Amino acid sequence: MVDLSRKFDVLVIGGGNAALCAAISARRAGASVLVLEGAPKFYRGGNTRHTRNMRCAHDAATEILTGPYTEDEFFEDLLRVTGGKTDEELARFMIHESKDMLNWIVEQGVRWQPSLGGTLSLGRTNSFFLGGGRAMLNALYLTAEQLGVEILYDAEVTTLDIQDGMFLSATLKQDGKDVAVRASALVAAAGGFEANIEWLKESWGPAAENFLIRGTPYNRGSILKMLLGKGVQAIGDPTQCHAVAIDARAPKFDGGIITRHDSVVFGIVVNKHAQRFYDEGEDIWPKRYAIWGRLVAAQPDQIAYIIFDSSVVTSFMPTLFPPIAGDTVAELAQKLGLDPAALEKTLAEFNAAVRPGTFDHTILDDCRTEGITPAKTHWARKIEAAPYLAYPVRPGITFTYLGTRVNKQARMMMSDGKPAANMFAAGEIMAGNVLGQGYAAGIGMTIGSVFGRVAGREAANNARN
Amino acid sequence: MTVCNSCRYCEGLCAVFPAMEMRRAFSDGDLNYLANLCHACGACYTDCQFSPPHEFNVNVPQTLAIARAESYTHYAWPRAFAGLFARNGLVISVIAALSVAAFILGFVAFNDPGVLYGVHIGPGAFYKLMPHNAMAVLFSAAFLYAILALVMGVRAFWRDIGEPVGMTTGPRALLQALRDAGELRYLHGGGVGCYNEDERPTDRRKLYHHLTFYGFLLCFAATSVATLYHYLLAREAPYPWWDLPVVLGTLGGLGLVIGPIGLLIAKTARDPAMRDDARLGMDAAFILMLWLTGATGLLLLVLRETSAMGPLLALHLGFVFALFITMPYGKFVHGIYRYAALVRYARERQMM
Numbered sequence: 001m002v003d004l005s006r007k008f009d010v011l012v013i014g015g016g017n018a019a020l021c022a023a024i025s026a027r028r029a030g031a032s033v034l035v036l037e038g039a040p041k042f043y044r045g046g047n048t049r050h051t052r053n054m055r056c057a058h059d060a061a062t063e064i065l066t067g068p069y070t071e072d073e074f075f076e077d078l079l080r081v082t083g084g085k086t087d088e089e090l091a092r093f094m095i096h097e098s099k100d101m102l103n104w105i106v107e108q109g110v111r112w113q114p115s116l117g118g119t120l121s122l123g124r125t126n127s128f129f130l131g132g133g134r135a136m137l138n139a140l141y142l143t144a145e146q147l148g149v150e151i152l153y154d155a156e157v158t159t160l161d162i163q164d165g166m167f168l169s170a171t172l173k174q175d176g177k178d179v180a181v182r183a184s185a186l187v188a189a190a191g192g193f194e195a196n197i198e199w200l201k202e203s204w205g206p207a208a209e210n211f212l213i214r215g216t217p218y219n220r221g222s223i224l225k226m227l228l229g230k231g232v233q234a235i236g237d238p239t240q241c242h243a244v245a246i247d248a249r250a251p252k253f254d255g256g257i258i259t260r261h262d263s264v265v266f267g268i269v270v271n272k273h274a275q276r277f278y279d280e281g282e283d284i285w286p287k288r289y290a291i292w293g294r295l296v297a298a299q300p301d302q303i304a305y306i307i308f309d310s311s312v313v314t315s316f317m318p319t320l321f322p323p324i325a326g327d328t329v330a331e332l333a334q335k336l337g338l339d340p341a342a343l344e345k346t347l348a349e350f351n352a353a354v355r356p357g358t359f360d361h362t363i364l365d366d367c368r369t370e371g372i373t374p375a376k377t378h379w380a381r382k383i384e385a386a387p388y389l390a391y392p393v394r395p396g397i398t399f400t401y402l403g404t405r406v407n408k409q410a411r412m413m414m415s416d417g418k419p420a421a422n423m424f425a426a427g428e429i430m431a432g433n434v435l436g437q438g439y440a441a442g443i444g445m446t447i448g449s450v451f452g453r454v455a456g457r458e459a460a461n462n463a464r465n
Numbered sequence: 466m467t468v469c470n471s472c473r474y475c476e477g478l479c480a481v482f483p484a485m486e487m488r489r490a491f492s493d494g495d496l497n498y499l500a501n502l503c504h505a506c507g508a509c510y511t512d513c514q515f516s517p518p519h520e521f522n523v524n525v526p527q528t529l530a531i532a533r534a535e536s537y538t539h540y541a542w543p544r545a546f547a548g549l550f551a552r553n554g555l556v557i558s559v560i561a562a563l564s565v566a567a568f569i570l571g572f573v574a575f576n577d578p579g580v581l582y583g584v585h586i587g588p589g590a591f592y593k594l595m596p597h598n599a600m601a602v603l604f605s606a607a608f609l610y611a612i613l614a615l616v617m618g619v620r621a622f623w624r625d626i627g628e629p630v631g632m633t634t635g636p637r638a639l640l641q642a643l644r645d646a647g648e649l650r651y652l653h654g655g656g657v658g659c660y661n662e663d664e665r666p667t668d669r670r671k672l673y674h675h676l677t678f679y680g681f682l683l684c685f686a687a688t689s690v691a692t693l694y695h696y697l698l699a700r701e702a703p704y705p706w707w708d709l710p711v712v713l714g715t716l717g718g719l720g721l722v723i724g725p726i727g728l729l730i731a732k733t734a735r736d737p738a739m740r741d742d743a744r745l746g747m748d749a750a751f752i753l754m755l756w757l758t759g760a761t762g763l764l765l766l767v768l769r770e771t772s773a774m775g776p777l778l779a780l781h782l783g784f785v786f787a788l789f790i791t792m793p794y795g796k797f798v799h800g801i802y803r804y805a806a807l808v809r810y811a812r813e814r815q816m817m
Binding site for chain 2: 042049050052109111113114116128129130131132133134135138139141142251254256257258314317318319320
């Protein structure tokens with residue numbers, strides 16, 4: 001049993017990658033640490049459960065990375081995906097610190113492996129966790145336990161006592177009773193608010209009802225809301241999030257990686273009126289992967305259909321949900337609930353617009369359309385080999401970007417511009433400092449591990465001085 | 466399997482997942498192949514974000530454990546004996562009991578009580594109770610039958626697991642698989658050790674299995690050396706404690722006594738979610754038979770110069786005989802099919 005009456009040096013709220021890195025680093029710096037994980041033990045770790053890799057800078061190839069990935073290149077990639085919406089000082093700091101993370105995280109028991117099948121494009125830049133995110137979590141929890149970090153599950157924090165930027169205590173429900181836990185410093189690593197549909201609706205409107213949440217149902221943003229309500233400075237746009245197109249048949253929460261579809265390039269995408277609405281051949285993975293969630297979110301009823309034919313079925317990874325099939329376009333339309341005539345017309349126009357070319361899905365090839373809007377600028381091939389196939393897709397929210405502003409110590413900044421006395425943040429709850437918009441694979445874990453480690457260390461120093 | 470093939474996080478844990486990825490659809494043969502390739506280390510269950518209570522309910526160790534047990538029945542030869550797997554614990558116990566009883570009755574019938582309970586010392590002591598040739602013929606027959614049945618089963622398995630690299634193999638694959646099996650390379654939880662009770666890699670099954678398996682091999686070696694002594698050097702058992710057959714047999718016997726106990730404890734401690742409880746009898750029966758073989762062997766060694774030798778010899782021979790004839794119809798086959806699966810896997814890695 002954890003003695004909740006004592007005052008801890010560092011209280012960590014959250015139980016994912018950032019929280020555990022913070023807890024371990026604070027403990028290694030000599031602090032007493034309590035971790036409050038809101039989820040039950042099986043679901044511990046927030047969205048880290050569903051992750052599989054981390055993007056770290058490195059100057060040379062390693063056993064698991066095929067080549068160097070310099071700090072500058074990492075920063076350029078970040079600038080590109082965010083459209084410049086990043087805090088350069090923090091971002092460069094994070095990227096610099098990410099170099100050592102390749103070793104530090106291994107010292108905490110996490111193991112790497114070469115990039116997985118179907119992810120060759122990440123083999124140089126991203127390090128993969130052996131066994132995936134839950135394996136990583138298991139290793140971090142084991143290390144934390146062995147170091148003497150106290151951990152409570154099902155420990156949802158209901159209020160935070162914060163006065164003038166100074167954290168005093170947190171109240172949590174334990175066996176139906178309210179218990180206040182005191183600590184000298186706080187690390188908030190409790191994730192974003194993507195599982196809080198009501199909050200999403202504040203920015204997205206009723207459309208948010210149709211969003212699927214790819215990760216944990218426990219990221220309801222309650223800690224973020226409390227902090228912002230206590231004068232912590234917000235950062236990031238509440239409508240910004242990492243969203244991808246996922247199978248509409250996926251569960252509302254926690255479907256994870258296996259509901260994704262990356263078959264857009266092999267066909268066309270239509271909305272519920274059977275109309276195309278965006279260039280399916282604009283860019284290569286992973287950029288296209290990261291834009292389709294928002295594109296579908298902007299369509300009526302937040303639904304779209306990837307339409308392709310039987311000639312390309314083996315061109316992409318097997319999917320959890322099988323494609324919906326029809327021997328004719330009309331039959332497929334009927335099964336999808338689309339207007340058969342409209343879908344036939346869209347397909348006929350598309351097929352007529354396809355120009356001959358040499359197909360190569362690994363480069364921006366010369367297969368394109370002419371005379372239709374929007375055009376498909378690469379990988380355009382006629383869709384005519386029955387049976388016709390389709391995946392229904394909806395926006396799948398991975399994580400949100402609205403968060404708490406922090407400095408290089410991962411210390412929260414108050415809305416008056418002053419640093420908080422004893423409050424730190426790490427992970428998704430402060431991802432918006434680095435990611436103003438857009439996404440690059442594995443960067444969420446970089447933010448979590450780097451700022452988690454820093455936050456834990458700084459919180460321990462703070463508590464002991 | 467559909468979930469696994471579209472997730473692939475476990476790819477680096479063992480041989481099962483890369484083998485799975487070489488296939489897009491799964492026939493029964495493929496499933497049997499994957500099931501026997503699996504060493505039940507538990508890492509993919511512990512690491513899976515979709516294992517129960519998640520609604521996708523992915524439980525690879527249990528699914529493959531069940532498929533594995535079913536594959537033993539499926540490939541049993543002759544077909545008429547496939548049913549022996551159904552209530553295997555009972556079947557093995559009955560056969561063991563009958564076998565022991567037969568040896569005791571045989572000893573009693575062919576010897577007068579004085580011989581059975583007498584003290585026999587010096588070369589040929591055992592053979593006063595049962596002539597060496599009778600022993601050799603009986604056990605060779607049992608052993609050859611076991612080999613025949615096992616070969617027939619593996620043959621069917623090997624044909625069934627088919628694609629994608631065809632059925633031929635080469636010495637490199639055989640050798641690689643021998644190494645993988647000998648080291649239990651895939652009983653390692655993806656590197657940190659196996660999982661058994663919970664999400665901590667604290668499992669010791671690898672050690673216990675090594676004790677059991679190498680204990681068994683040492684006992685087998687002891688018997689083989691003794692047979693060579695007998696026919697080539699005309700030296701008759703029992704041998705002094707320092708002689709090779711006794712040294713090998715003692716070490717092996719110790720392995721067979723310690724290893725199975727560890728395995729049995731690990732089996733009962735295993736997270737029920739990963740177990741195939743319907744086949745617990747089969748697992749326990751085999752473990753127990755190995756233990757009884759080892760334990761009676763050691764007892765026989767210790768008490769061979771007393772009047773207990775006769776009954777103990779009957780006991781020991783009874784268990785060994787039962788072990789031999791039930792080999793093709795019990796948990797023993799796991800090693801054979803797993804080795805075949807490892808050979809196929811090594812071959813696939815070479816070819817693809």
